[in-house]
Structure formats: structure tokens, C-alpha cells
Amino acid sequence: xxxxxxxxxxxxxxxxxxxxxxxxxxxxxxxxxxxxxxxxxxxxxxxxxxxxxxxxxxxxxxxxxxxxxxxxxxxxxxxxxxxxxxxxxxxxxxxxxxxxxxxxxxxxxxxxxxxxxxxxxxxxxxxxxxxxxxxxxxxxxxxxxxxxxxxxxxxxxxxxxxxxxxxxxxxxxxxxx
Ligand SMILES: [Fe+2]
Ligand SMILES: [Fe+2]
Numbered sequence: 001x002x003x004x005x006x007x008x009x010x011x012x013x014x015x016x017x018x019x020x021x022x023x024x025x026x027x028x029x030x031x032x033x034x035x036x037x038x039x040x041x042x043x044x045x046x047x048x049x050x051x052x053x054x055x056x057x058x059x060x061x062x063x064x065x066x067x068x069x070x071x072x073x074x075x076x077x078x079x080x081x082x083x084x085x086x087x088x089x090x091x092x093x094x095x096x097x098x099x100x101x102x103x104x105x106x107x108x109x110x111x112x113x114x115x116x117x118x119x120x121x122x123x124x125x126x127x128x129x130x131x132x133x134x135x136x137x138x139x140x141x142x143x144x145x146x147x148x149x150x151x152x153x154x155x156x157x158x159x160x161x162x163x164x165x166x167x168x169x170x171x172x173x174x175x176x177x
Contacts (some may be wrong), residue, residue: 007045010059011038019094026069029151030158036150037063043146044139053139054100061104062143064091079167081126082113104143107135111148 014020015038023034041062048058067087070078078086084106091097091105113130116122117151135141 003046003049006055007042007059010045010056011041011063014060014063014095017094020063020067022069023067027071027151028066029154033066036154037066038147039150039154040065040143043150044143047142047146048139051138051142053142057098057100057104058139058142060095060097061101061108061139062146064095064097064101065089065108065143065147066107066164067091079126080109080116081128084109084133092159098138100137103136104140107133107140110131110135110144125141 021034023037024032026033028036041059044058044062045055047053048055052091065087067090068078068083074158088097088105097105110133113128116126116132118130134163135144149154
């Protein structure tokens with residue numbers, strides 16, 4: 001079976017679910033949360049192929065890792081650290097998750113927890129113990145890394161405006177002289 005066909009077979013029940021489709025209305029890194037989740041899931045799938053991980057678990061958990069509405073500005077109950085648990089609760093309403101998938105979703109913000117530990121002034125109000133977010137499986141690490149890579153790509157491509165890039169390039173050029 002081809003990669004794309006296999007990915008399609010695992011992902012379609014979630015991608016076509018009416019409640020999941022509503023993520024198209026949520027903005028995420030300048031794109032939609034639906035597209036963000038699809039990108040994370042597909043990259044996780046490719047990485048699972050390379051590192052011989054469980055493809056079904058990473059595809060499903062990748063799709064559902066940010067299954068919530070609103071954002072940290074509009075909804076106080078959604079934060080960088082709480083949304084993994086919210087996503088698991090939402091996902092369980094419409095899909096059957098196994099224990100490993102729940103764990104993958106709950107630990108996908110390990111990258112943020114590490115950054116926050118290194119720079120505690122970021123979102124001062126929220127305390128974090130990074131080890132609580134440490135992925136417990138290869139699949140957990142895959143989804144966490146995919147989320148980080150996709151987020152960097154999205155912020156660079158969709159969120160940072162063209163003019164901002166020009167100013168940064170201009171400033172770098174000034175520093176060279
Ligand atoms: Fe997330
Ligand atoms: Fe994400």
C-alpha cells in the first residue's frame with residue numbers, strides 16, 4: 001500500500017468528522033487549526049515510518065493533539081500548558097483513544113515546557129514541571145517534534161508578515177557595517 005493511501009485510510013474518519021471539521025474556523029499560527037493538525041499528523045506519520053513507530057497512534061494523536069476551540073487570548077481556560085488535557089477530553093467525546101494516544105497528546109507540549117523552564121519569565125503566571133510533559137514513548141517524541149517543526153514553519157510562513165521580514169533583513173544588513 002502506498003504511503004498516501006495508508007495515511008488516508010487512518011486519517012479520514014477523523015478528518016471527515018463534523019466536529020473535527022469545525023477546527024477550520026479556528027485560527028492557528030496564521031493558518032487554521034484543522035490544517036495545523038493535519039500537517040503535524042502527516043509529518044508524524046512520515047517520521048513513524050522512518051523510525052519504525054506505530055503509524056496509527058501518531059496519525060490519530062497528531063490529528064487530535066490540538067482539538068480545542070478558541071485560543072489563549074480569547075479563552076482563559078485554554079493555555080499552552082492546559083490545552084493538551086482539554087484536547088484529550090474533547091477527543092474522547094467523539095473518538096476512541098487508546099492509552100498511548102492519550103499520553104502522546106498530553107505530552108506534546110514538552111518543547112514548550114523545556115523553553116519555559118529555561119526562560120521562566122515567559123508566561124510568568126503559569127508554573128511548569130517539564131518532566132511531567134516528557135513523552136513516554138517514541139511516538140510521543142515524534143508528535144512533539146513534529147508539532148515544534150510544523151509550528152516554526154507556520155509562524156515563519158503564515159504569521160510573520162512580509163514587511164516584518166524586510167525590516168529584520170534591513171536591521172541585519174545594518175549590523176554588518
Ligand atoms: Fe498544542
Ligand atoms: Fe500543535
